[in-house]
Amino acid sequence: MDAPGLWRVGDPAMVTPSLTGEGMSLALGSARCLADSLCDGVTPEVYRTRLRKAFGRQLSIARAFEALLQRERPQRPMVHSLSALPMLLRAGAGWSRGG
Ligand SMILES: Cc1cc2nc3c(=O)[nH]c(=O)nc-3n(C[C@H](O)[C@H](O)[C@H](O)COP(=O)(O)OP(=O)(O)OC[C@H]3O[C@@H](n4cnc5c(N)ncnc54)[C@H](O)[C@@H]3O)c2cc1C
Numbered sequence: 001m002d003a004p005g006l007w008r009v010g011d012p013a014m015v016t017p018s019l020t021g022e023g024m025s026l027a028l029g030s031a032r033c034l035a036d037s038l039c040d041g042v043t044p045e046v047y048r049t050r051l052r053k054a055f056g057r058q059l060s061i062a063r064a065f066e067a068l069l070q071r072e073r074p075q076r077p078m079v080h081s082l083s084a085l086p087m088l089l090r091a092g093a094g095w096s097r098g099g
Pocket residue numbers: 009010011012021022023024025027
């Protein structure tokens with residue numbers, strides 16, 4: 001739980017697995033969200049809710065991919081499946097990144 005009045009932005013607000021290459025994009029996205037929130041006069045809690053709404057889904061999917069890829073057993077079958085169905089890889093890359 002953050003101290004009252006604390007506005008986290010960039011990496012301190014949220015970190016995505018590095019396999020997505022989205023760190024800088026998320027840092028800029030959170031900065032945009034923070035600027036909008038300050039202009040709208042909302043509380044830090046509302047700002048955090050906005051961040052979760054805007055980026056929570058892609059972060060959850062990226063973390064799930066990372067957890068899966070770190071396990072040795074599913075790696076070989078996954079590589080086989082993805083080479084047979086490259087559109088799955090494309091879709092996964094899209095879900096774990098901003099649109
Ligand atoms: C090795 C590595 C490779 C990466 N590769 C990629 C990549 O390929 N693609 C990608 O999108 N992201 C990548 N990232 C992640 C990306 O760099 C970060 O997600 C992004 O830079 C976060 O931005 P930020 O503004 O939160 O923090 P930062 O970019 O770290 O900026 C924080 C700034 O605040 C300064 N600072 C800290 N404390 C103070 C203080 N007390 N007073 C004043 N200034 C202070 C720091 O010196 C720094 O300049 C990588 C990160 C690392 C470590």
